Structure formats: C-alpha cells, structure tokens
Amino acid sequence: MPAADDTAPSSPAAVVIRLVEEVLVGGDLKALDQLYTPSLTAVARRWIAPFRASFPNMSMEIVQLVHEGDTVAARFRCSGTHLGDWHGNAPTGRRFENIDEVYFFTFRDGVIANAWGIEDTLERFHQLGLSS
Structure with a gap:
C-alpha cells in the first residue's frame, strides 16, 4: 500500500x-467525472459500465501502488461472478478469482489523463469455462 502521505x-x-x-467495486459511475479528465471519462465509462454489468459483484484487491511524479503504477487482483453477457458470452454463473491486473495511470491537474493496463483475460476466460 502507499505511504501515509501518498493517500492524502x-x-x-x-x-x-x-x-x-467507489467505481469498480462500488459501481458509482458518476464518480468517474471527478476522477478522469473530461475527454477520458467517456472512454472509462465505455469500458467500466459493461464490465460491471457482466460482473456486478466484482471485488478488487489493491496489491501494490507505486507513485512517482505524475504516474501511479497499480497492481490489482480481481474476482467476480459472471452474471451478464461478456465479450459475446452469455452468463455462466461461474466465478473467477484473483485475476492479476497491472495499470499505469498518468495524471494531469489531479485527475487521470491516461491509463494503460494489462489483465490476465485468458485466465479469466479459463476460470469461467469459456476457453479450452
């Protein structure tokens, strides 16, 4: 976790x-307006809203945050139950657990101006029984 002064x-x-x-776990998509630049808010909403609809009970553990300059590198573990369509697949009712994700967030004027990440989507598909 970040140092105490880094969580102001x-x-x-x-x-x-x-x-x-608030957003990924809590589902408050309105909070995106406070967390992202206006041009990136719509992009974030187009990704987050369908994922939350597919996995409404998702949880995310923050494994590590590293803040340097205008960038935060974050490692997460994500879990959830497949209760809505996802990538053209009907809900399976199956659960994925502890999927690794790493993201880099670049900040401008105190909000996220860019985000880039990788997720172990293949393992997510495997755990949901959607791949061989």
Missing part, C-alpha cells in the same frame, strides 16, 4: 484508491 485526499494514489473502491 487529492494525491494520485488516493484517486486510484477511489477509482477501485
């Missing part, structure tokens, strides 16, 4: 924590 309400690390707790 306006720090980049605190913004990533809010993203996880």
Whole structure:
C-alpha cells in the first residue's frame, strides 16, 4: 500500500484508491467525472459500465501502488461472478478469482489523463469455462 502521505485526499494514489473502491467495486459511475479528465471519462465509462454489468459483484484487491511524479503504477487482483453477457458470452454463473491486473495511470491537474493496463483475460476466460 502507499505511504501515509501518498493517500492524502487529492494525491494520485488516493484517486486510484477511489477509482477501485467507489467505481469498480462500488459501481458509482458518476464518480468517474471527478476522477478522469473530461475527454477520458467517456472512454472509462465505455469500458467500466459493461464490465460491471457482466460482473456486478466484482471485488478488487489493491496489491501494490507505486507513485512517482505524475504516474501511479497499480497492481490489482480481481474476482467476480459472471452474471451478464461478456465479450459475446452469455452468463455462466461461474466465478473467477484473483485475476492479476497491472495499470499505469498518468495524471494531469489531479485527475487521470491516461491509463494503460494489462489483465490476465485468458485466465479469466479459463476460470469461467469459456476457453479450452
């Protein structure tokens, strides 16, 4: 977890924590307007809303946050139950557990201006029984 001074309400690390707790886990998509630049908010919503609809009970553990300059690198573990269509697959009712994700968030004026990440989607498909 980040150092105590790195979780001040306006720090980049605190913004990533809010993203996880309020939006990804909590489902408050309106909070995106406070966390992203206006041009990136719509992009984030187009990715997050369908994922939350597919896995409405998702949980995400913050494994590590590293804040340097205007960038936060974050490692997460994500779990959830497949209860809605996802990538053209009907709900299976199956659960995926502890899928690794790593993201880099770049900040401008205290909000996320760019995000890039990788997720172990193949393992997610495997755990849901959607791949051989």
